[in-house]
Amino acid sequence: MNHPVAAGPVAAPLDAADDAAWASAARTTLAQADERLARRFDRGDDIDRLLALRARAVDHLLKAAWSRCIPVDAPLALFAVGGYGRGELFPHSDIDVLVLADHRAQQASHEALARLFAMLWDAGLHASHAVRSTTQCTEAAADITVLTAMIEARPLVADDHAQAALADAIAATRVWPAREYFIAKGEEQRARHARFGDTSDNLEPNLKDGPGGLRDLHTLGWMAQRSFGVRELQPLIGLGHLGSDEAAALERERRALQRLRYGLHLVAGRAEERLRFDYQKMLAERLGFADDAQNLGVEQMMQGFYRSAALVRRINDRLLQRFEEQFDGAAVPEPLDARFELRRGYLAARSDDWPHDDIAEVFALFAMWAAQPRVRGLHSHTARALAEALPALPAYDAATPVSREDFMALLRGPQPVATLERMARLGVLGRWLPAFAQVSGRMQFDLFHVYTVDQHTLAVLRNLAAFASDTPDERFAMAHEVWPRLRKPELLLLAGLFHDIAKGRGGDHSELGAVDARAFCTAHGLGEADTGLIAWLVEKHLLMSVTAQKQDIADPEVIHRFATIVADRVRLDHLYLLTCADIAGTSPKLWNAWKDRLLADLYTATRLALRRGLEHPVAAAERIAENRSAATALLAEQGIDAAESAALFARMPAESFLRARAEPLAWQAAALRDTRPGSTVVRVRELAGHAGAFEVFVHSPDRDGLFASIVITLDRLLGLAIQQARALDGPNGTIFDSFEVVNADPRYAPGAAQIERSLAAALSGPLESIRPSRRTQPRHLRHFRIAPQVAFDRSPDGRHSVLSVVCTDRPGLLADLAHVLRAQRLRVHDARIATFGERAEDVFIIGDASDQALDDTQQQALRDALLARIDGENAG
Structure with missing residues (x-):
């Protein structure tokens, strides 16, 4: 402070008219200064120089107002705090000031300070002010936002004693020790990011507070000041916390973001931080962006912002992690394999010279990351090494076939989407796929x-x-x-990755x-x-x-x-x-x-x-060949060579290799291995990961009513609900029927062996005796009734009829439909049975007793019988 307080200071004489005249002149002076700075901005002058000059212009007016209102011997000190304290002031930013005075001085200077702030307001200087003693500063600093503003204090009218008193009042030994401050500001940043959806890539981003915006850079500066006593990021290079390349990148993006914010204030004519649609085109034009054949000028400007924000976030993450290690000490590495380890939960390369400019090493890193769900993120040193290696990594068209297969393995492995997101965020996806880099940060x-x-x-x-x-x-x-x-x-x-890549x-x-x-x-x-x-x-x-x-x-x-x-x-x-x-x-x-x-x-x-x-x-032929090859490989694992596999496949319908997956095809082929052609084969297995669910396979010489008998047996004798079914005609008058079934009644739950025995026994006897049960529709399905639809068409070859039935699914429905087909003496050559929620969609390729397509009379008779059966059961 200047002097101890003995009595209240003598205030300058109060002259309202004179004060008003001074405020008017000050307003004009500031407006003229802003006009000059705006012209210099449009000429492309250095943004730091412009910000400093505006802060200096305000300093001059503020000190002049102070001298008019506050006696020179008054025991008061004036500080700029917050952004104004940093010495950077945007065209329409508020100014934050702190008056340091003890209680007696505050009371004695109350009217003088009120006069000061009124004059500032009249001059167009919207000052957010606080008047505190050192004790009050310590108390107010319990609010971390207030403390943060004060740690940037810059003396305007204050001697060394006042500066030391303020520094002592908010010292880390009194309030917010460095580690606690770091943790709290980190949480504050995460909460702030969450308010913006944790992304800077919004339609109208916030340049100041959004993720990757200026506030993230400020946060790093505040942490560095509180933790290491440095007011700039540059000294962190010498302390080993920041690489020179990272410092250069942050400096470059800081300037880019500040220039956008300065220009936004100019085009908005007020303190606007959100880059709204209203201002984007005007700002782009003011910054010199012009439309070209491919991109609007405004889209070019916005792409630059998004890329700046992404880089700031990337480096911000690394620095926060290094600060954390500074407080908590170096972690004991936890090896994962020969190349990677965990350090405090972060994935790190074990070699100091990783990744050797080798894309294979990079893909191995992402594969390890995907395989380790407990990883917190990428270790900062490894992240920096990856960033430095990016320019040397090849695009996919210049990479080796092995590297390309490594990339496809990532898509086929665990967490493929999370892996793609990580690769995009860290710049790897844009290097591997240059077209993705072109649309990175591209807005519409x-x-x-x-x-x-x-x-x-x-x-x-x-x-x-x-x-x-x-x-x-x-x-x-x-x-x-x-x-x-x-x-x-x-x-x-891959289709999702490429669908908009040419925008x-x-x-x-x-x-x-x-x-x-x-x-x-x-x-x-x-x-x-x-x-x-x-x-x-x-x-x-x-x-x-x-x-x-x-x-x-x-x-x-x-x-x-x-x-x-x-x-x-x-x-x-x-x-x-x-x-x-x-x-x-x-x-x-x-x-x-x-x-x-x-x-x-x-x-x-x-x-x-x-x-x-x-x-x-x-591409039917290629799908068939692919499935045959994959099924052959699976059979080889069971000791069945390619020649025997081909012989087994010859006994199966060709269409099954188009529709089914390789694994069930191999299972069906293996089931035929120990049976002679023309015999009946029934195989059942439990579906992996689905308790009480089974896959049923039946191969047999065809007989009239066989499909209906299989379906009725599964439903009536075994209490199994059929979820999906496919019936195909095989070579030499055989059938290949597949079913996915579940236990309809948990009190009666037959296993695979019991189902196999019971179904084989039923099919070995007379089929006419197998009849469906009569069932009442479950109560919950009555609320989801679908009007039954029965439609006919010709099969593609014109020989048979295509019957489609759409209705509400219910227990026993397929058995009832199959029973009607059998009663009408119709032959089923193909069936595609599917259930979607409460909706059953069943399609049959059928022929009459002469194996011909149904005529109009036969179609009507079948339609009436099916609707009667469906409606009768639904009504029950």
């Missing part, structure tokens, strides 16, 4: 897309990962039912993206069938959305056209899931129950249309 200047292209892509991938979860996402009616049918989920992930290049991004996807898949050794599927999904990823939302999906012609384009069930399943994930990943407000229902209805109608005969499997 509209109200429809609320995320950058890369963040939207990652949101789509997260939605796809949610479909695989054991807990269904209630927002999606059918996604959790469709996902398990995917043979290779990584194909859908901003000009032309149709779907077509351009399909070209990129095909090149990528071919380079990574995917077969033509898989490559074709991914490229088709990328090219057609908007088809289902447009059809559902812009066309009348109640019109059979619309469904027919859509089903013709989709062509097969594999495409439909993938396209449905990609469409759901894409719409829901575009904006949190875009997905709703209406769109969910539209897509589910289109999916259901198309699925049925394909099963009725519109389906034309794409």
Whole structure:
């Protein structure tokens, strides 16, 4: 303080008119200074110089006002605090000041201080002020926000004694020791990030408080000051906490963010921190961004911001981790393998010169990360080594085949979406796939897309990962039912990765993206069938959305056209899931129950249309060859050589190799091994991971009524509910029928061996004696009644009829339908039985007693019999 207080200081004479005149002149002076600074900003002057000059201009006016109001011998001290204390002041930022005075001085100077703050307000200096004694400073510092403002105190009118008194009042020995301060500010930052959805890639990001914004840089500075006594980040290099490259990057991005914020204040004409749509174009123009053939100027500016914010977050994470180690000491390494270890839960490379500019080492790191769910994150030293190695890592088209296979292994391994997110955040995905780097931070200047292209892509991938979860996402009616049918989920992930990757290049991004996807898949050794599927999904990823939302999906012609384009069930399943994930990943407000229902209805109608005969499997020959090869490999593990496998496959329907997976095909082939052609084979096994669920396989010479007898036996004698079924005609007058069943009554739960014995015994006797049970529909299904639909069509070869039945599922339904077919003396050549929630969709390829297609009279008789049976049971 200047002097001890003996009596109240003598205030300068109060002259309201004179004060008003001074305030008016000060306002003019400040406005003129701001105009000069704005012109210098537009010329591209150094941003730090502009911020310092504005702080200096305010300092001058503030000191002048102080001298008018406060006697020179008054025991008061004036400090700039907060951002103003750092000496950086944006065009419309408030100024924060602290007056340090003991209680007697505060009372004696009350009127003088009131006059001061009134004059500042009239001059256009919106000052947030506090008047405190040293004791009050210590007490107020219990609030970490207040303390943070005071640790940046810069003396304006204060001698050495006052400066030392303030420093002592808020010293770490009195309040907020360094470690506690670090922990609290870290939690504060996490909470602040959470308010912005933990992403900077929002449509209207906050330059100051958003993730990766200026506040993150300030937080690092505050932590460094409290922990190490340094006011800048540069000294942290010498302390070993910050690399020179990291310091240079933070300095570069700080300047970029400050320039955006300065310009935003200018175009908004007020203290605006949110980069709103209203200002984005004006700011881009003011900063000199111009539209080009591919990108709007505003999109170029925003991409620069998003990339700056991403880099700030990346380095911010590393520094926080190093500060933590400073407080808690070096961790005892926990080796994981020869290359990696855990340090305080963070994954670290054991070698000091990792990754040797080797992409294989990088992929090994992500594989280890995915395999270790307890990993907290990447260790800061390893993260920095990875960042330094990025420029030397090859893109996929310049990498070795082994490295490409390593990448595909990551997609097929645990947590593939989390791995892709980590690779994107750390810059690896952009190096491996340069097209992804081009859309990183790329925004679209509209109200429809609320995320950058890369963040939207990652949101789509997260939605796809949610479909695989054991807990269904209630927002999606059918996604959790469709996902398990995917043979290779990584194909859908690749389609999600590429679906928007060509945004901003000009032309149709779907077509351009399909070209990129095909090149990528071919380079990574995917077969033509898989490559074709991914490229088709990328090219057609908007088809289902447009059809559902812009066309009348109640019109059979619309469904027919859509089903013709989709062509097969594999495409439909993938396209449905990609469409759901894409719409829901575009904006949190875009997905709703209406769109969910539209897509589910289109999916259901198309699925049925394909099963009725519109389906034309794409790349059928390649799928068959792939399944035969995989099944042969599985049989080889059982000691069955390729020649014997081929002989077993010759006894099986060719179509089964198109529809089924390799593992059940190998199981069925092995079941035929010890049987002579023409004998009856019944095999049953429990489905892995599904207690009380079984797979049933029946191979036998065909007989009239055989399908119905199998179904009725499973239902009536064994109490098994059939969830899915497929009946196929095999070579030489045989049948290949497969069923997935579950115990309908837990009190009676037969095992696989009992089911096998009972079914084989029933089929060895007369089939006519096997009749279905009469059952009452369960109470809960009565609330979900679907109006029965019975439809007929011709089979693709024209020889038989295609019967489709859609109705409410219930216990014994399939047995009843099969019994009607048998009673009508109809032959079943193929059956595709499926249940979706309460909805049963059963499709049969049937012929009459002469094995011909049904005529109109026969169709009507069958329709009446089926509806009577369905309605009779539902009414029961």
